[in-house]
Amino acid sequence: MLESFADWLVFGLAGLPSEAHWGDAVHFFVYETMKIGLLLVLVTHLMGLINAYLPVQRVREWIASGRLRGSEHLVASGFGAVTPFCSCSSIPLFIGFLQGGIPLGVTLSFLITSPLVNEVALALFIGLFGWQVTLIYAASGILLGTVLGWALGKFRLGRFVEDWVWDIAEGRAEQAESTQKSLWERLPSVSREAMGIVTDIAPYVLAGLAIGAGIHGYVPTGFFEQYLSGGNPLAVPLSVVLAVPMYANASGILPVVQALVAKGVPLGTAIAFMMAVVGLSLPEAMMLKKAMQTRLLATFFGAVGVSIIGLGYLFNLVL
Known part of the structure; x- marks a missing residue:
């Protein structure tokens, strides 16, 4: 429905040419902005409601108690695999998990796997x-997030x-301990908090999507084929x-x-390219910059990037 509306808005109402690069770029920007914006509003409100009633201290104690027997990262990665979110729409969940008392490492397991593996993508992959x-791709994505x-x-x-991420978490914990409010009473404050998060990260999302739209509209597929051929030993990192x-x-x-x-690009190289597109996108980085300091963001992207390069070379050997 959103794509049909974007078609009507850009190509119908605005009259932009669908066959032109700039028309395609504008359509991409409009559609992705509506989609990501809607997901951000829904997910931030959902996580706000969950965290409003989540006993933060109990969650921390449960994870620290060892009841998951060391499998908490695998559980988080598996949860990421069954949630149909892209990298940008996974970030509100990432922030919500941190605010709910989930350890950073466990939360990162979810964030890494969520955009890489989902049921729709796997169905297309099989076809x-x-x-x-x-099966190899799905197992690799879940293992990557876990490790x-x-x-x-x-x-x-x-x-x-x-x-600000920890400040909100502490405020929720204090509120939960001091008073028990009904859902109707808490809804206005949850909504204000959710929209505050959306407002804070919106400029980063729009800037990243604008860059992505330009690349989507103006960079032809042949550009990648030229540099990613099997004869180039640096094709995977490139x-x-x-x-x-x-x-x-x-x-x-x-x-x-x-x-x-x-077109002759090795399968492992193509899969590494796909993993990097969905798991290391510029819009994701710009959104995460609002919640992460530069050192953590660079560490996260560097670790995921190096791991994807390693998987690409491995896939080229075994597939």
Whole structure:
């Protein structure tokens, strides 16, 4: 419905030419802005409601108690795999988890896997590349989130999360301890808080989407084919670098991956390109910059980027 409305708004009402690069770029920007904006509003309100009734201290104690027997990162990564969110729409959940008392490393496991693996993308993957490649991809995405979340959690990086995230979490904890309000009574404050988060990160989202729209409209597929051929030993890291400025969800980028493979790009290189597009996008980085200090953001992107490059080389060997 949103895409049809964007078609009418850009190509119908505004009369922009659909065959022109700039018309395609404007359509991409309008559609993605509406989609991400709607998701941000819904998810921030949902997480606000959940956190309003979530006993923060009990959650912390439950995770620290060891009842998950060390599998908390795998559980978070698995939850990311079954949630149909792109990287940008996963970020409000990431912030909400931190505000709810979930450790940073466990939360990062969710954030890494969520855009990489979802049921829609896997269904398309099976149709395009078969169940064996799909199984390897899904397992790799979940394993990547599990291992990296665990490893990053060992470095005590919570001090590099912006103070406003922790301030909201502390305020919720104090409110929960001091009074018990009904849902109707809490709804106005939850809504104000949710819209405050949306307002804070909106400029970063719009700036990132504008850059992504320009690349989407003006960079042809052939540009990537030229540099990502099997004869280039640096094709895998180059594919990751070229993918970062782009933005798309896993379902949207899969047809591009199929086209690259059909043009002779090795499958592992194409998958690394896809992972970087959906998991290391510039809009995601600009949104995360609002919640993360530069050191944490660079560590997160660097670790995920290096891991995707390693997986790309591995896929080229085994697939």
